Amino acid sequence: MNAPAANAPAPAWTPRIVAFFCNWCTYTAADLAGVSRLKYAPNVRVIRLMCSGRVDPQFILEALRRGADGVLIGGCHPGDCHYVEGNYKMLRRFGLLQRMLADLGLAPARVRLEWISAAEGERVKTVIDDMTKQLQALGPLNLPGKFADWDQEIAALEQELAAHVPEETEAAHV
Amino acid sequence: MPKPKVAFYWCASCGGCEETVVDLAEDILGVVAQVDIVLWPVALDFKYHHLEALADGEIAVTFLNGAIRSTEQEAMARLLRRKSQLLVAYGACAHLGGIPGLANQFDREDILRSNYETASTVVNEAKTRPQAVTEINGFRPHLPELHQVVRALDQVVDVDYFLPGCPPTPELTKAAVAAILSGKLPPKGSVLAPDTALCETCPRRATKPADVKFTEFRRPHQQLLDPQLCFLAQGVVCLGPATRGGCNAQCPAGNMPCTGCFGPTSRVQDQGAKILSSLAANIAGRTPEEIDPVLQGIPDPVGTFYRYGLPASLLRRRVDLPTANAP
Numbered sequence: 001m002n003a004p005a006a007n008a009p010a011p012a013w014t015p016r017i018v019a020f021f022c023n024w025c026t027y028t029a030a031d032l033a034g035v036s037r038l039k040y041a042p043n044v045r046v047i048r049l050m051c052s053g054r055v056d057p058q059f060i061l062e063a064l065r066r067g068a069d070g071v072l073i074g075g076c077h078p079g080d081c082h083y084v085e086g087n088y089k090m091l092r093r094f095g096l097l098q099r100m101l102a103d104l105g106l107a108p109a110r111v112r113l114e115w116i117s118a119a120e121g122e123r124v125k126t127v128i129d130d131m132t133k134q135l136q137a138l139g140p141l142n143l144p145g146k147f148a149d150w151d152q153e154i155a156a157l158e159q160e161l162a163a164h165v166p167e168e169t170e171a172a173h174v
Numbered sequence: 175m176p177k178p179k180v181a182f183y184w185c186a187s188c189g190g191c192e193e194t195v196v197d198l199a200e201d202i203l204g205v206v207a208q209v210d211i212v213l214w215p216v217a218l219d220f221k222y223h224h225l226e227a228l229a230d231g232e233i234a235v236t237f238l239n240g241a242i243r244s245t246e247q248e249a250m251a252r253l254l255r256r257k258s259q260l261l262v263a264y265g266a267c268a269h270l271g272g273i274p275g276l277a278n279q280f281d282r283e284d285i286l287r288s289n290y291e292t293a294s295t296v297v298n299e300a301k302t303r304p305q306a307v308t309e310i311n312g313f314r315p316h317l318p319e320l321h322q323v324v325r326a327l328d329q330v331v332d333v334d335y336f337l338p339g340c341p342p343t344p345e346l347t348k349a350a351v352a353a354i355l356s357g358k359l360p361p362k363g364s365v366l367a368p369d370t371a372l373c374e375t376c377p378r379r380a381t382k383p384a385d386v387k388f389t390e391f392r393r394p395h396q397q398l399l400d401p402q403l404c405f406l407a408q409g410v411v412c413l414g415p416a417t418r419g420g421c422n423a424q425c426p427a428g429n430m431p432c433t434g435c436f437g438p439t440s441r442v443q444d445q446g447a448k449i450l451s452s453l454a455a456n457i458a459g460r461t462p463e464e465i466d467p468v469l470q471g472i473p474d475p476v477g478t479f480y481r482y483g484l485p486a487s488l489l490r491r492r493v494d495l496p497t498a499n500a501p
Binding site: 053056057058060061062064065078088089091092093095096097099100103104105106141143146147149150151152153154157158 | 245248249252279321322323325329330442443444446447448450451453454455456457459460461462465466469472474475476479487488489490491492493494495497
């Protein structure tokens with residue numbers, strides 16, 4: 001990748017979405033959207049899993065922690081799961097995860113679950129465009145930046161200790 | 175040959191970990207005979223300047239319990255790290271952040287206001303709060319300040335080993351001390367407990383259903399608990415499937431479900447996400463109308479799933495809290 005020229009203006013922020021799509025329905029739909037030459041927002045990074053039931057909530061948290069602004073999960077419509085039960089498992093986890101994430105200060109729009117069948121290429125486009133718009137309005141989540149910010153209070157004392165002269169303050173404890 | 179020097183220290187903790195050391199009972203005499211204790215504020219009178227006077231690395235091993243929540247705790251953690259060859263995070267708070275880590279759901283200002291002003295038992299009309307530096311009769315006493323964020327020990331300094339539990343058991347403590355004294359140590363960074371889920375050693379294991387289908391979640395005070403049947407089969411949230419064993423299943427044996435104090439096994443990054451995944455996926459319903467009422471049986475997911483480990487979890491803290499510390 002070419003490094004941007006030093007004097008170039010910083011590119012405007014746009015959201016980054018990590019999408020977990022199931023192999024049988026939503027990923028195939030995304031393929032269809034591509035083959036049909038539908039244009040959708042370039043903000044999504046798709047990860048193909050065999051089933052939405054494979055989406056461990058740890059994956060979602062890890063994506064957010066590493067800098068995603070939102071996570072999209074796509075699976076087969078209820079009743080259509082290739083593995084019969086997988087999408088129901090995702091649905092059940094999703095309700096509790098959304099509540100927990102709200103308690104941890106995340107807007108509900110940051111994590112989204114959609115049922116998109118292999119035939120619904122158009123729906124992939126609509127959902128990604130819509131989610132991109134919503135996240136654009138919410139602004140960056142920037143957890144890596146937040147963590148660095150939180151840890152400044154630790155770095156501060158480290159610097160202070162480096163400059164610290166033991167005799168002076170320890171005399172008080174004798 | 176001089177005896178190896180050992181230090182015990184406590185940070186944001188309740189004192190329960192210190193109890194475990196005392197719970198070694200007669201065995202503690204064997205330990206004391208083999209080592210030279212250079213710091214143990216809960217039991218013996220040492221001064222910090224004695225510690226400062228030691229050479230770097232002079233202490234063979236320091237057992238530090240408690241989370242790191244104040245500037246003083248952080249400074250002591252750094253000092254003990256420098257003076258010790260081995261630093262052991264002792265107990266759930268030092269290991270994962272522990273119960274004090276639940277404060278990571280709240281803003282520091284809200285916590286201080288509640289504690290010093292608005293709590294119903296507080297009478298403080300002048301709204302006096304402890305200050306980092308005060309001027310009294312020409313003296314300037316210093317007090318530690320509360321950090322914005324509660325941290326596990328390894329989020330502040332390098333940690334060699336972790337002893338899990340709230341508190342760790344005397345057996346694990348004894349085994350760890352023996353391993354350290356004999357130099358037979360596992361790789362650095364290891365958690366000194368078995369690496370399998372609690373269910374493996376649970377006396378109720380035989381009654382764990384292969385296919386749990388939750389139709390409701392009930393909390394321990396809402397029903398009489400069967401003393402033999404797997405808690406999951408009773409619709410009671412038990413963190414056993416997502417929690418490291420090694421505690422001799424004391425809580426299930428005492429007819430209480432596991433609340434997760436040993437933290438996750440090495441294969442799991444986020445204990446809370448993992449138990450959420452396991453419990454929720456096994457709910458019986460297939461539509462939001464069927465599923466949501468069941469999930470209402472878990473009123474506080476953060477407090478339930480991250481009771482001992484919010485600071486060490488993937489998100490660490492409520493993400494929309496103010497960050498400026500203004501030191």
